[in-house]
Each structure stands twice: as structure tokens, then as C-alpha cells.
Amino acid sequence: MSSVVKSPVTNEQLPQQFEQIFRENYQLIYRTAHHLTGNAEDAEDVLQSIFLRLLRNDSIPDAQRNPKGYFYRAAVNVSLDMIRARQRHVPIGDVERLVAPAAEADSFDDEVHKRLIEALAELRPRAAHILVMHYVHGHSDAEIAKLLGTTRGTIAVNLFRTRMRLKKMIRAFLGEQS
Numbered sequence: 001m002s003s004v005v006k007s008p009v010t011n012e013q014l015p016q017q018f019e020q021i022f023r024e025n026y027q028l029i030y031r032t033a034h035h036l037t038g039n040a041e042d043a044e045d046v047l048q049s050i051f052l053r054l055l056r057n058d059s060i061p062d063a064q065r066n067p068k069g070y071f072y073r074a075a076v077n078v079s080l081d082m083i084r085a086r087q088r089h090v091p092i093g094d095v096e097r098l099v100a101p102a103a104e105a106d107s108f109d110d111e112v113h114k115r116l117i118e119a120l121a122e123l124r125p126r127a128a129h130i131l132v133m134h135y136v137h138g139h140s141d142a143e144i145a146k147l148l149g150t151t152r153g154t155i156a157v158n159l160f161r162t163r164m165r166l167k168k169m170i171r172a173f174l175g176e177q178s
Helices: 013-037 039-054 067-088 094-101 105-122 125-136 142-147 150-175
Strands: none
Touching: 013 039, 013 067, 013 125, 039 067, 039 105, 067 105, 105 125, 105 142, 105 150, 125 142, 125 150, 142 150
8 A cells, every 4th residue: 555644633533534534535445446356345345455454553644645546546456456366266166167168148258357357457556557547437648647647648658558468468368268
């Protein structure tokens, strides 16, 4: 996670301040995590992980800095960590799915979506951030550039290269399926 700064808040004020921060940022974190992980349960786990870390540290993001940016980056990073961890572990209870042929179009679409999420996890964090900001949150190249403190051209080139890399990964997967 990004930097978290201790806030001079009394113990009585802390729960109220955390509740306010939670309410202000819940939707952003949940929506970002849900789009990356692909399911509601994982999105809720990401949300809980972020706020549990903050509670354990008895700290909150510095209000003068960019709390929305902080929570957005945290949601992407924790989601990508969850996807990577999932890739390292083979689920024991999913044996039937591994053995059964995937003949239906729905299962093929699910598999492509799963591969897309895995491919996102292989990207550098900055590239994944830019993709999510553009495709999930609908920000333009110029808006992303302003948020990240760079030029629109840099964002456009990064998006182009990242899309090409994702297409290559998906094509390799589709070639395996044929």
C-alpha cells in the first residue's frame, strides 16, 4: 500500500473518522476490486483487507494528499495480489471442473475472463492502474494523465502497448484452446 500518515486524532474520534472514510470510499474500492477479481466475495475481501490494515495501524490516509488515489491504488494492488495468490494455489474442491470438458460457450467465456484477469495480474502495477482507470472507471487519457502527473501522450502509448500485450496473451490462450 501507499504511504499512510498518522493523524492526530483522539481514540474517541477515530471510529467516527474511519466510518466517514469508509462511506466516502466504499464504492470506489468495491467497484475497482469487483472488476479486477471478477466476483463480489473477493471484492468484499479486498475492501475488508484495506480497512483492516488501516485499523491495525490506527491511522488514516493524510487528507491533504489524495485519499481517493490512495484507496484506488490500494484496491488495485490488493486485488492483483489476491489474483496472483489464487494462481499459485490449485483449489481442491474444483476437481470436477478440471476433469469435465468445457463444451459450453458460457464456460469458454468464463475461461477467457479468467485468463484476462490472470493476464492483468502479470502486468506491471502502473499499466494495470491505467487500464482500470480507463476501462472500469471511464477516465479519458487526459484525466488519467492529470491524476498520475504525466502527459496524455504517455498514457495513450501505455494504453496501446498494454492492450497489445493483453491481446497477445489472450491469442496465445485461444491458440491453446483450438
